[in-house]
Amino acid sequence: MLDNSLGPVSSRITIGDRVYLQLRDALITGRFDPGQALTIAALAKSFQTSPMPVREALRRLGAENAVEMASNGSACVPTVSVERLDDICRARVAIEGLATQLAAETVQPHEMEAIEQSMAEHEAASTKADVYDMLLRNRDFHFRIYSASRSQVLAQLIDSLWLRYGPYMRMLSSYIAPRMGTGLHKPFANHHHAIVAALRQRDGAAAREHMIADITGTQALLQDLCRAETGLSPDISGK
Known part of the structure; x- marks a missing residue:
């Protein structure tokens, strides 16, 4: 399940940036399980946004090696070793x-x-x-x-x-x-x-x-x- 600390985003900065920052903070503080799937649909529902800013946020996080990207644009938290x-x-x-x-x-x-x-x-x-x-x-x-x-x-x-x-x-x-x-x-x-x-x-x-x-x-x-x-x-x- 997704962490319940995720919530609606503010419009004071771009929605895409806000989604990215909230997801980044959740990842850095260990709010997700290793190997957990992060689907665009579920995240968009949590953030109460369209899929587009979520997809862009995941892409940015993938470029930072914070998540591992799937071919459909969804992602998962890296496993541990x-x-x-x-x-x-x-x-x-x-x-x-x-x-x-x-x-x-x-x-x-x-x-x-x-x-x-x-x-x-x-x-x-x-x-x-x-x-x-x-x-x-x-x-x-x-x-x-x-x-x-x-x-x-x-x-x-x-x-x-x-x-x-x-x-x-x-x-x-x-x-x-x-x-x-x-x-x-x-x-x-x-x-x-x-x-x-x-x-x-x-x-x-x-x-x-x-x-x-x-x-x-x-x-x-x-x-x-x-x-x-x-x-x-x-x-x-x-x-």
């Missing part, structure tokens, strides 16, 4: 690590305040039942840091990577939702605190190291979830 996950995370480590290191050199006091506020909001959200709110707060935390790097190119590349990471966010949210309030978030909160401390000290190398640890910590969890999804045994080698 350890190999795809590792490929995305390899790029995330390189690019987000660099952006974090640069941010340590250029972050301004008002930006540090906003980063710390996002960190606090993420921790507060982890005690509630809305897993998507928690993940959105996590995204805000990360992107405030990347914005402070002053690199538009890196920010655009990171945005593209997070879009392709969407199916794994869905897996993560499904795993976290029944465990909200159990302390599952604490290791990741610790990474956030370490990143913030390094940014405050303008220690780019340490900030980069802790950001990489944050990414790879989630990657390790998702590797096991991917193996379970595909019927493979979890890696218990500790490597």
